[in-house]
Amino acid sequence: MFPERRLRRLRKRNLQPLFRETRLDVSDLVMPLFFDETIEAAVPIESMPGQYRHPIREAGAVANRLEKAGIRAVLLFGIPVEKDGGAHSAYAENGVVQQAVAGIKAACPLMTVITDVCACEYTDHGHCGIIGETCSGEIDLLNDPSLALMQKIAVSHARAGADMVAPSCMLDGMVQAIRTALDGSGFSEVPIMSYSTKFASALYGPFREAAASGYSFGDRTTYQMDPANAREAFRESAEDAAEGADVLMVKPAGLYLDVLASVRELGLPVAAYQVSGEYAMLKAAGERGWIDERRCALESLTCIRRAGADLIITYYAEDVARWLNEEQ
Template identity: 55%
Template structure:
């Protein structure tokens, strides 16, 4: 049938009808709120490139967690800024590390709030890379190669220490080959076979990470991460990466970033039946915030449209710095 018998606008005529036929619905249970924890006392410092996002010391953390829990957000993703850094990121797998201590506190305050621990070394290494490196100097310029297999042992120790501290989900973001298999084996050998792995399966070497690197103090001190994070031009490679993680024991898959990679989210959704996570990253957040502060866009409308697009593309879960705002807007 065609016009005039078929009139598509009939199903758009009122808010009630539009709501009844809506195909994609956002829910607060879709969201994970990232948190940055650091050492010190009395610290609640706004990150200059991420308005509304803060560094929290452990003594100021509870107010933030109280707010997240009160909004019904089911999970937080923890990133830690350590007191000291070294070549192997040892504070990342220390039992008294900042992420481990924050995890224990959050689970004490809110046992049912899920703690997702980002498992990487870049915040904890003095060189800012996600694994061990072999460095050499040529004409006064430092060059380095990330050592894949030796890094797996350190990443596994980090994951086990996070699980021991009470993390509900381990989320390895390092993009080393074989990281899911190594971490799964390490968790299982230490009695954490019930702790799931949310793998950063498809993580691109993206320009959208700039504000995060300020937030996490994790910019590489030399070179870049293009030898282990993916080329933004590649889609078929994303399927290969996700397939490897499924075979190695991942429980959830992730695509990062989200906004410029909706086609990748859709492709991974169509290829695999594991829960799929989209990471709405710092650059995506900061661009919207900057435009909203200039009065150029309606922040609420843009954010909810953007998050709906990620879910429509196939994401089951969305990690977003907008989680608290979105939860409030959905209530309203």
């Protein structure tokens, strides 16, 4: 076909914007936030430059700043004063996330507040639910007792005013259990964004510092996904879709674009979480001058969008909002 067909014709600089297939917009972004019940002033997260643990009293101010930047949605994580084996503070009426939700909604009623539904930040062992002896005699996460815990947490978040709950514990049946609990408590209109395909990734390290959620024994490979398994990853999301999830999620994002694209085929809205390790690597390389951080961050997020994500949860959300505004 050469020279009749010349693909470079449409790559002239003035033509490129007209034919761009994938666009990144600030409305695609969700900003994760950490609220710490034990502090009175913001504390920098060393392994995630530019990110902070915030005191509860600053929830409204933080939300105001993000809203002015154009961010429409946040995902909340909490660090409580007290931890125990039953994660009781995770569903306390005046718990850290519950207070943060109330503060944000009071200051910014139109901000979409999504809450992470899990127990790892609230248990003294750092695992994502109730620990006990399994039928094989091992000490591990117990699925069904942990489902009852997630029901309590989700309902408490909805009661506090959360617009959406996001279970991240990778328990079998978690979406159905939470949907039943929400509906039975009068919150049938609260949607569930399920961490439906969450891998046991090495990229979560900085998050463990941020959320004080490191585990005291073992690992999470008996409930999170093996990074090698693509077909199983699809089945995990398909199960959650069948149980009534409103939004599916793939986590991490950048290394799993193939999985993200396949989950998109289920027909539900899809979120992708650009996790702490992905953020930290870009920041570290940028600080050393090895890469252009801004260009690489925007490229990575555009590729996540191209692979099929409707929403992108990213620690770059506020930066990207500023960058996109500067380009206009």
